[in-house]
Amino acid sequence: MMVLHHSPTSPYVRKVMILLMESGMSDQVELSAAMGTPVDPGTMPIGANPLGKIPALERPDGCTLYDSRVITRYLATLATDGPAFYPDGPRLWEVLTLEATADGILDAAILMRYETALRPEAAQSSAWIEGQWSKVDRALDTLEARWMGHLSGPLCIGQIAVGCALGYLDFRHDARNWRATRPSLTDWYERFSQRPSMQATPPA
Ligand code: 99T
Numbered sequence: 001m002m003v004l005h006h007s008p009t010s011p012y013v014r015k016v017m018i019l020l021m022e023s024g025m026s027d028q029v030e031l032s033a034a035m036g037t038p039v040d041p042g043t044m045p046i047g048a049n050p051l052g053k054i055p056a057l058e059r060p061d062g063c064t065l066y067d068s069r070v071i072t073r074y075l076a077t078l079a080t081d082g083p084a085f086y087p088d089g090p091r092l093w094e095v096l097t098l099e100a101t102a103d104g105i106l107d108a109a110i111l112m113r114y115e116t117a118l119r120p121e122a123a124q125s126s127a128w129i130e131g132q133w134s135k136v137d138r139a140l141d142t143l144e145a146r147w148m149g150h151l152s153g154p155l156c157i158g159q160i161a162v163g164c165a166l167g168y169l170d171f172r173h174d175a176r177n178w179r180a181t182r183p184s185l186t187d188w189y190e191r192f193s194q195r196p197s198m199q200a201t202p203p204a
Contacts, residue, residue, distance in 0.1 A: 003058040004071075005045040006031040008204045011106050011168040012068035013055045018160050019072050021197035023082035029057070039118050069099065072157055083155040098147055098158030102165040105139045108132040109165070113172050133176065136169070144182040151188050163192045171203040 006013050020026045034054050036042030041052045048064040049056040056066040057074070065071050076085045086092060112132045115124055143151070143162065151159055166189045169178050179186040192198065 001060065002029045003032050004029045005034045005048060005054045005056040005058075007034055007054055008201075009171075010054055011164040011171075011203065012053075012103075014164045014167070014201050014203070015068050015157075015160055016055050016057070016071050016075070017201045018164070018195075018197040019075055019085060019157070021200060022155065022160075022195075023075070023079035023085075025075065025079060028078075037118055038114060069103065072160075076157070085155070085157040085160070087154075087156060094150060095156045095158045098150060098156075099161040101139050101142065101147075102158065102161035105136050105165040106161075106168060108135040108139075109168055109173055136173075136176075136178075140178055140182055140185065144185045148184045148188065151185075151192075159192065163189065163195075163198055167193070167198070167203060 004013070004016060006017075017026075020029060032045070034043050034045055036044035036052060038052075044052040044054065045056050045058075046052045048058055049066045051066065053066065055068050055071055056064055057071045058064045065074055073086065079085075087095060109132070112129050115129055115132075147162075151162060166178070166185070169176065
């Protein structure tokens with residue numbers, strides 16, 4: 001049985017969970033709870049992933065996989081049912097870029113979270129925090145302006161990553177009100193978040 005090091009607050013873990021559910025493979029993976037941060041690895045699986053991050057996927061017949069992009073791509077090769085998360089042909093490069101855009105939103109949003117949650121207030125840099133938010137802001141504008149057609153197409157790993165990124169913004173950065181200037185993305189997310197796989201994996 002494969003073991004997925006997991007936390008319900010992690011949007012990267014959520015990408016993996018959604019892919020498992022959408023492809024009917026949830027029963028092939030056992031979850032192992034992990035919690036920790038860069039300043040205190042806590043119960044993070046540092047033996048399985050030297051970077052001390054989750055998700056990490058231990059396999060009985062091969063090396064432990066990390067990070068989320070490697071894990072989702074691997075699991076998609078095992079799926080015998082369900083959508084083509086990584087479509088063939090030139091569309092693949094679009095899907096991977098959409099995924100990288102969503103993961104980049106997450107990377108910036110998590111750095112903001114760590115800055116405020118883990119550093120003493122006097123050591124926090126608002127310029128640095130706002131610099132990270134600028135990345136999120138520009139990426140969201142790009143999704144709204146250029147990617148709506150793609151987001152409305154067949155389910156792919158890019159859509160899953162965007163759904164998890166927007167869910168994380170609601171979870172940790174609600175006050176930034178990402179919906180204010182993005183009506184199309186707002187509508188899309190409203191629909192996407194109704195999927196049973198999204199409903200089953202709320203950040204908590
Ligand atoms: O950075 C650390 O030491 C611990 N953090 C993590 O493990 C986070 C959990 S999200 N995961 C990643 O940073 C993985 C990133 C990697 N590129 C991937 O797997 O795609 C915690 C969010 C929160 O609690 O707000």
